[in-house]
Amino acid sequence: MQSRVAIPALMVFLLLSLFHSDALAYREYFTPEQRAQLEKIQTILVEVIALTDKGSAPPETLAGTVAQRLSGVGYAPVLDPATPHDVVVRVKCEQRKTWEGTTATGGDADLPDAPSRLWKGPACQLTYVLSGMKIKWQKEVRTEFEDAVAAAQAAQAADPGSYAMTKLQEALEKYEFPLLLAAEWGHSERLLKLLDSPEMSQSGKLKIMSLLGEMQADEAFPKLKEALKDRDLAKQALAAIGNLGRDGIPLLVEMMNTSPQLEIQAAAAKSLGQIGGIAGDASVVLPLLAKLQDPKTDWTVLTEVAWSLGKIPDKRSIEPLYDLDRKLQAIRDPENLTLKKLKEAVFWSIKQCDTWDQYS
Numbered sequence: 001m002q003s004r005v006a007i008p009a010l011m012v013f014l015l016l017s018l019f020h021s022d023a024l025a026y027r028e029y030f031t032p033e034q035r036a037q038l039e040k041i042q043t044i045l046v047e048v049i050a051l052t053d054k055g056s057a058p059p060e061t062l063a064g065t066v067a068q069r070l071s072g073v074g075y076a077p078v079l080d081p082a083t084p085h086d087v088v089v090r091v092k093c094e095q096r097k098t099w100e101g102t103t104a105t106g107g108d109a110d111l112p113d114a115p116s117r118l119w120k121g122p123a124c125q126l127t128y129v130l131s132g133m134k135i136k137w138q139k140e141v142r143t144e145f146e147d148a149v150a151a152a153q154a155a156q157a158a159d160p161g162s163y164a165m166t167k168l169q170e171a172l173e174k175y176e177f178p179l180l181l182a183a184e185w186g187h188s189e190r191l192l193k194l195l196d197s198p199e200m201s202q203s204g205k206l207k208i209m210s211l212l213g214e215m216q217a218d219e220a221f222p223k224l225k226e227a228l229k230d231r232d233l234a235k236q237a238l239a240a241i242g243n244l245g246r247d248g249i250p251l252l253v254e255m256m257n258t259s260p261q262l263e264i265q266a267a268a269a270k271s272l273g274q275i276g277g278i279a280g281d282a283s284v285v286l287p288l289l290a291k292l293q294d295p296k297t298d299w300t301v302l303t304e305v306a307w308s309l310g311k312i313p314d315k316r317s318i319e320p321l322y323d324l325d326r327k328l329q330a331i332r333d334p335e336n337l338t339l340k341k342l343k344e345a346v347f348w349s350i351k352q353c354d355t356w357d358q359y360s
Contacts, residue, residue, distance in 0.1 A: 014271075041215030042075060045080075053096065069177065070178050089128045111182075148164040179191065179194070183298070186215065191220075220244070238252065238255065269301060272284040299339065309353065310349030
């Protein structure tokens with residue numbers, strides 16, 4: 001009985017651990033020597049092959065696009081293998097993708113840019129090689145269409161293979177693979193500089209903040225705090241701060257309690273739960289409980305507060321959660337989706353906290 005009821009709290013820990021290890025993968029599967037190599041990466045050899053139904057296609061345009069994107073974030077790409085380089089980035093673009101397996105972590109349904117075993121249409125698979133060894137990092141970009149022949153006919157393009165390569169080039173022009181590589185290699189300083197760049201798009205800045213959070217780049221805290229002034233960036237900045245650690249708690253509590261925007265209050269509450277769950281810091285419980293018991297707290301914010309309390313199983317949360325649950329159950333409004341989500345969050349968190357209290 002004990003092991004069965006203790007599962008929910010254990011699952012919280014395992015889920016957070018999985019997220020944590022995936023986000024910090026580049027730190028875990030490299031040797032100290034490889035990490036030292038990664039830190040020094042500047043010159044990148046770009047190798048591209050293009051394959052259509054008619055055979056090999058000229059890769060120069062695709063290679064030029066990849067090189068341009070890498071140079072846009074400050075790397076020095078080269079196309080001649082004889083040129084000294086620190087790492088090799090390989091891109092294989094195909095009209096009909098050949099299945100090569102999923103990445104070592106996650107699955108093919110994990111992320112939109114993870115390799116898909118189901119996709120048979122045009123795709124580019126990106127990998128890199130460090131000191132002759134292919135690293136367990138693999139991304140994939142795909143066209144919006146799976147049948148290149150039908151898509152070319154609809155667009156009145158003469159050659160399906162060329163049409164597929166053109167569309168894959170357009171996908172590579174938009175895909176933020178240079179930022180993903182910078183994060184993979186631990187180049188937080190480079191990402192921080194890009195965050196300040198006036199040429200960086202809003203979507204790029206959002207991606208950078210997300211990556212800095214996943215990397216647990218504590219040095220990013222001042223920049224993330226500054227980003228809170230930008231309404232379009234604030235929510236992602238809060239999410240990133242939630243991955244950094246205890247130093248962000250006072251700021252998150254302040255944003256949860258004083259922001260005039262409900263979505264910012266909710267994001268701050270969610271990040272407090274993230275910090276508490278990952279760092280095992282119970283100091284976030286009391287501010288979350290105060291927000292939970294405040295009658296003026298909006299239901300959307302309450303939902304995130306409740307979820308967060310469940311990530312930090314603490315006996316102090318049990319009675320307040322039960323009290324809120326009784327009040328919510330007295331409200332009969334089956335069409336209210338916000339209420340339904342709040343009830344689900346409270347119910348789940350009660351199970352986590354009550355089980356933790358009895359069996360931890």
